[in-house]
Amino acid sequence: MMTAEQPLMKLDGIAKTFGRSVIALKSVDLEIYRGRVHGLLGANGAGKSTLIKILSGAFPATAGTIQWKGAPASWSSPKEANDMGVATIHQHIPLVPSLSVLENIFLSSQQTWRTTKAMRAQFDALCTRVGYWLDPDKLVGDLSIGARQMVAIFQALGSGADMIVMDEPTASLALEERELVYRTIRLLSKNENKAILFVSHFLDEIIALTDEVTVLRDGRAVMRAETKDLDETKIAEAIVGRQIAAMENAASDRQLADFDDAPVILELKELSSPGKLAPISLNLRAGEVIGIAGLLGSGRSELLHAIFGADQHARGEVLLNGKPLKRSTMAAVKAGVGLVPEDRMQQGLVPDFEIWRNTTLPALEGVSRGGFMPVMRRERERGADAIQRLGIKAPGPDALVSELSGGNAQKVTIAKWLYSHIDVLLLDEPTAGIDIGAKTDILILVRKLASTGKGVIIVSSEFEELLAVSDRILVMRDARCIAEKPVADTSEHELILLAGGQTEMSETA
């Protein structure tokens, strides 16, 4: 075993440029030790993904050296990286859903048979080591996201890796699933002496889980410190280079208005969807922001889809400005309802389109000559305007959305709705997986929209955001709305209790 003084992996001046103009990493030094969890943080576009891709062998660095176990090393493919002992668990877990757990874990093994006794024995050993049991013959496609994450961790362990890179492993997990991942990570680093590079946006889990922290900003490592010397404010400052007070200020400065006089713009009458949503009635007044607090699978996305007419099986009535809304997305958009969906890449954007073509998609008539011929100049102006208004980091309106980082892509999905006459904006987890700077921008934008008399319904798993931005909060659990609270009369603690149910209340951040 190596001494703690010698780093398992040492990066020296790692840089990466794409083409001639795009500099993703300027110069990053990083030391990763066995038996320690190293947290890697940074805003969107700071270079985290690039760094991880270099570590995992997806592409080589332009400059700098990598030392592995004290000797200079280089690898040019994920396979080589894996063989040397670096396993990477990517954010979007690349498992084969139609194969069993066992087959996925030993996918890279070079044996003749699909499953062997030795594999099963190895799998049992893995389960015992980690203290988590899975049915090895179950299809991965049938597992929950949390269980899939565990399969990915097993996969990394099965390859005998010394260092495990985890790219936002908890981003899409429910609370108890996160706990499982945390427990496993602690176990691996303390008991098995593995080095772990843990990438996350959640400051609380970085504080709770890691031993040391490196913060990237604009392609450089701007902070490197022991976690015990840090607190959330210090990390957040390092990430965005400023205090994150803006969001809290926005909440406290705001006067909690009385909406009794404001006209009702959206009215739900017993809106329901069989098996997905229990009947719900709701009035949204002009200028009001309603927050929906609920965990993954609580029916919160289903509610938004039912309002937007995207759920063909929905029943009940949706009235916009007193007029019934037909059950189709066309009718909803035409009448002035916009939806920012949960999965921005799968549901929100056309990846082959540039920023400008995505921005104008729901409101093409507005930039068209005679209502049917879009004028490229106007569209590109609109794209450039969106970039400026929302602070999107992109080379220009001609950038493809597939080349943007998460937060910037999210801003494009929101920008789509800012140029048509919408009365109601539905936002489904608009801040998931994006950095604090972009989060604050988006929440402030929501307040601004409300102050111009629009109605907003916003869904989030991060309840402090809802408290900062909403006027009223509905709590959803098991496909039904279980509580409605004015924002002044509730707290994050209460929301977590309500949304998580009594059984899951013990572990809260």
Add this chain to the structure above:
Amino acid sequence: MNERDIKMASTSNTAADPSIGTSDASGQGVSAEKLERKPDWRAAFGLREMGVFYALLLLVIVLSFATAYMGRSNYLSVLNVTNVMYQASLTSFMAIAMTVVLITGNFDLSVASVAAFSAAVFVGSANSMGLIPAGCLAMGAAIVAGLINGSIVQFVGINAFIVTLGTLTAIRGLVLIYTDGASLTIQSPEMSAALRAFESQRVDAGIVLAVIAVALLICSAVHYTRAKRLEPVNLGMMLGGAALLAFTWSAGFEVPLKMPVIYLAAFTLLVWFVLRFTTVGRRIYAVGGNPEAARLSGINVTFYKLAAFVFCSATAGFAGILFASRLRSMNPTGLQGYELTVIAAAILGGTSLFGGAGSVIKTLGGALLLYSLTNGFNILNLGANYQGLIEGVVVVAAAAIYTVGGRSGRKS
């Protein structure tokens, strides 16, 4: 409009913030020049964009030299060039409609069967009811086939490949039932004459082509003076205009085109215009590029996908009528196997099988490439045996170039 009012608080918010502030400042400072679209020469003239035209050009040059060297009739003669266009016209019609279906993310294997069915209905009913009603009936039959394809794919949710593989066989079966396995023929001489005028007549388009060439040159010049620099657009128009002018001039301003070529030119222009410049076109690309995002942006995805099937079958129906008019009879096995040539032409033109990308002009280039190959084999007397092999290699090579070119062309 409220959009002025919500002009992002982030301007005030980010003023205090160095990291976002810099990006914002640069965003404001550069936005005017950012808005200016820099011509991307490498993309515009790269293999991915222009590959099919380079291949066509290369083939034409090789064939011209080969024919000259071997002392055969000149490949580039007006007669031969217009002949290639004529031979390619039926496939091109279907390939262009196929491109639209492929862009919406679907697939239609049944085009040739639909065309054959339309041809059979046309010939079979023309004798009793006259040409125009028969034509309408044939088009109606084709449109119904498209509705059936599209409805099964969109409403039942079966993969388009499987559905149209089924209708490919089933509609060919209908042709056999309708014709009872025998050839149908137009009987009356007047009808034959009318069909000849509709399909086989040659029209001298020399002057028109020269005018188009000059118009292209003028457009190019106007664009150049406005943009104040050479851009791919004006250079392309200039080269195109010059080539067209040179060709018509070398032909002595006499270019006799057969009618289907003229129909095809009008059809291609129309489809290109709709795809390139209208909201309908944008939505077709969006529907193929990401159906869910399109649906959640308020686009009627089902309608556009279904309409693409109907459009494709209707075009196949028209191609069938042209085919029947050419022969003035219909053999029940006519047009068999054409669907593969049609799809090959679309793929040669760089149309994505996954939807969201494709261009009808490039598809036209693909069809011309395939028929130039066939024509070259005939002129050089190389024997039809090698033809299939070479065509297959060309299609796979083209797909390889698009895939590899696409990978290197895009910054990851």
